[in-house]
Amino acid sequence: MSVYTPVSEGELAAWLANYSVGTPVACEPIKAGIENTNYFVTTSQGRYVLTLFERLPAEELPFYLNLMAHLARHGIPCPAPIADLQDRYLQRLNGKPAALVTRLPGRSLERPSERDCAELGALLGRMHLAGRSYPEYLENPRGPKWWRFAAKEVMPFLDSPQQELLSKELQFQSEQRFPDLPRGPVHADLFRDNTLFDDGRISGVIDFYFAGVDCLLYDIAVCANDWCLEEGGAALDAGRARALLGGCQSVRPFAPLERSAWSAMLRAAALRFWLSRLYDYHLPRPGMLVHAHDPEHFRRILDERVRAKAPWLT
């Protein structure tokens, strides 16, 4: 479980006195997540998530919190940060930067249907349109610069076919230039477990702490590589991939350039998660409480994306 920083009942009650959310009723540690300490907090007013930031650079936190606030007030069902009595989203608790956000209803899906993928696509489209007016800038923290750093660190742990796949993909990606693709703030980590469904509709998109400004299409590619896999495999299920793209298109029509960039973008999204999983697996941070995901899953996906033609809308 990932509670790096314990918070006692008394500490929570004193801290909540800085807010207008009523008095605490319950507080329960959240076991998922590897980056931050999270608690479900219930007060006399409502249900919230308390996050203590363990690792993210403090100067980047306003980008994430203000982005969530921006999207929430545009009607996107994402956690809305709660401002304290001094009108700040970011506080401190037990020596850590901390924030309180609304807790959203619903549950994540393990096996999304085509309909669910279309729903996700439409939500991505709406989120991308709403994000257009967000004025702050943070480069995608897991973008090409980070790939090169992480690749150098993990290379010694790989066997030679893996080294070759990684080197060739970095080379391929370095030759891709998409300066004219639509860009904006993207979630960049919208896996199934970060999406809550309630009664067939998306009731929450959560965990914005890998967000940054990048190609909007990259966000869709990250989703496709998690939501649209063939059962037990690494290949894309054409039906669900088309449903995802169709959902996006219904809200934000694609630019012609996006179609031609789709294949490279799916490879970039696979590369990013292969690299981060390799990194966490071979170079775990001291005190890391959660076992790293198996990197092999995303190696297979990358390998498959390099070999196979990616389905597009028609």
Next chain:
Amino acid sequence: MSVYTPVSEGELAAWLANYSVGTPVACEPIKAGIENTNYFVTTSQGRYVLTLFERLPAEELPFYLNLMAHLARHGIPCPAPIADLQDRYLQRLNGKPAALVTRLPGRSLERPSERDCAELGALLGRMHLAGRSYPEYLENPRGPKWWRFAAKEVMPFLDSPQQELLSKELQFQSEQRFPDLPRGPVHADLFRDNTLFDDGRISGVIDFYFAGVDCLLYDIAVCANDWCLEEGGAALDAGRARALLGGCQSVRPFAPLERSAWSAMLRAAALRFWLSRLYDYHLPRPGMLVHAHDPEHFRRILDERVRAKAPWLT
């Protein structure tokens, strides 16, 4: 019913394309309310209220909308305005200023208990604390300046005991000066029908279009005159009045000055609603679609407040 400006399905769908709230599913006119045109709007994302402002001065609308946004992001369960794709809360629709806000769950109570009054008091306390950091200013639009204007207009319609009550009360109030009472943005119209309960807790405070900056105690007095009346009478029920005050006090301890101002504040709150009901009754606006409330109810309340000692906390 108060739909002054009809909105067709096609007009609504085209207008909602300026937002990130999905596609319209249903639209239903709201019959209550006399100031604005309101619709319940359901989209593929959620439930909203669409308001077309019929009468409020356009330059005052940002005060109300930004106040609701401010309180909502502090955790107060009030309607949260939805920003459009150009990041504006205020739009236009069919020639009227218009805004989309979240629709809150719950129902208003006809016969609140002491527990409900305590709940309301705590909510007022939290709302007043959260309002402290709101930077915009609008004088209470139904304050002393407006009383004098309205009194002059309605005086000719009153019989002589009513004229005497009104004149004496205006005189009394003009002698009250409370420059040191805690002040801030107040709802100023938080009657039972503007408060939604869900499962014993307040799930919504709505209709902020009489809000303004005034004494916080005035807000509490407005509530006491509606929530804490003896069954069928005009006197305050001491139990419920104390529960209301106790709820406030549990969140924002009263200043000693507030105790001494309580009686005058209850009279001011009674005067304000007697006057507005007299005004709407004798001088209805052309095209006004809803019958005015009976002014007599608040004459009796004012009369009672002048005569009886008001219950305070102990």
